[in-house]
Amino acid sequence: MPLLPVAELTDRARDIFRVVVDSYVANGSPVGSKTIAQLSGLSLSPASIRGVMQQLEEAGLIASPHTSAGRLPTDRGLRLFVDGMMQALEPSAQERAALEIGLGGSRVGGGGPVEEALAATTAALSGLSACAGLVMVPKRETKLRSIGFVPLSADQAMAVLVSEDGSVENRVIALPGGMTSSALVEAGNYMSATLGGLTLAEARLRVDRELADGRAALDGAARTLVERGLAVWSEDGARRPVLIVRGQGRLIDAAAAADLERVRDLLDDLDGKQEIAALLDSARAGDATRIFIGAENEMFALSGSSVIARPFRGAGGRVVGVVGVIGPTRLNYARVVPMVDFTAATLARLMG
Missing domain, CATH: 1.10.10.10 (Winged helix-like DNA-binding domain superfamily/Winged helix DNA-binding domain)
Structure with missing residues (x-):
């Protein structure tokens, strides 16, 4: 109909x-x-x-x-x-100030990792909207500062990646046979010296070229470790977008307490970050705010939830992510839609 x-x-x-x-x-x-x-x-x-x-x-x-x-x-x-029919209610001066203060302490590129700014965004938006806040950067183009390997056992090591924005991530990887502590150091030194300032995709291309041309002065075990380490990082980064959710507790109010099954369904939806990320990714096209209401989206057929999302742009006007909220279908659209719009504009300034 x-x-x-x-x-x-x-x-x-x-x-x-x-x-x-x-x-x-x-x-x-x-x-x-x-x-x-x-x-x-x-x-x-x-x-x-x-x-x-x-x-x-x-x-x-x-x-x-x-x-x-x-x-x-x-x-x-x-x-x-x-x-x-909706008549939008612009955020008040107090709400705008609270959001600016919430984000101001984590300026991207100003000494804190990207994740800090994203987490601050979700927390501030959640607090003002009484929903759970969502921020997603679909693909993290991490630029490397250094990579090191810390031995854990005879067959395992921890790969430590430090990005140019200051963030640090760890992954446990399997060691090739015959790996010595000096080979671990050799592999880490090679990666830090050769791959600094590159994204993971760029680093893989350079390593492939240097290994193919015989320009990488590495023994067999160190060479295997470099290839294995980059593969782990690249596959993990491509598979998982950066998606931060804050304020899930705000979804459980007096009205929701009478419908705990719906709340459980909604929290299950939030646990399925890949599906939420795919939904947010569909909002990247264009400049308009997208509103997904209840069973219009198959994901929310059981939980009766709504998502309000808007893309935001970074340097050069390129869309770099999506910010929004998730809550029950009875959320205050007239108030929350302009709040999401304002948050996207504020985050765009931080990313610029």
């Missing part, structure tokens, strides 16, 4: 539908005709309101969750509201 245009709703239907949505956003509970008569300020009897609600229900915009007389907006109804 195609979405009913807002223009086809009568003024009376729009007013009543707005009350249903506002009540749902405020408390998550179904609202009945008597309550609407009290809240709307319309000179209509409950019977007249019930007639309009029946029309809205037949259009698929509202529904009854059980046998009570109360109604809730459907995902379809929320989409109509967001696209055609």
